[in-house]
Every structure is written in structure tokens, then in C-alpha cells.
Amino acid sequence: MKLEGKVDFKKKFSLFGLTSVGIAILLLILLVNNFIEIIPLQKKIIQGTAVLLPIFISPVGGLFGYIGLTLTEYNDRISYIGLVSNIALAAFTPLYMFFGTFIFGV
DSSP states (O other): OOOTTOOOTTSSOOHHHHHHHHHHHHHHHHHHHHHHOSSOOOOSTTSTHHHHHHHHHHHHHHHHHHHHHHHOSSOOHHHHHHHHHHHHHHHHHHHHHHHHHHHHOO
């Protein structure tokens, strides 16, 4: 018996996983734009925020990835990729600040 209008949670992807990967991709695009300046930022005030944003936004993406992993009964690859990439992006800012200070010494 097939039920119409019901959500099937046994699909091969989850909405939480896709949201987690989307957040990671958005943060990665902002970081790449900060270093390469594909689209130059005109205001000097917002230039450093691209480096600081992953500390505040990546835990939200990691939480979405974790929720996507726990809600599904199967091994959800998209949620796992989103969780790992958001953890890596959250670790980027402290490592960037540490090695920047260590190498250039301010």
C-alpha cells in the first residue's frame, strides 16, 4: 500500500545533509573570495569577516550534518561530508591566525 503525500526518510539523501554541505560551500566561496578577490569588497570594514565567519556559522552546519546522520537509518554520505567539511572550516580560522602569527610574527 503506497501512501501519497508522506515523506519517505529512506531516501539516499537528507535535507539536513544538503543544508550542511550548502553552508560549507558558501563559507568556502567567501574564504576563496577573500584571498583571491574575484569580487572585490569595497568597504574595508567587512574584509576580515570572511575569515571569522566560519567560527560562528560552521557549528550550525555541523549540527545540521549531525542531525542528518542521526535521523537516517542508513549511512548518509551527504550529511557525513557536510559534517566533516564544517569541522574543517571551523578549525581553519584558529589555525590561520596561529600560523599567520607564527610565520609573520606580529
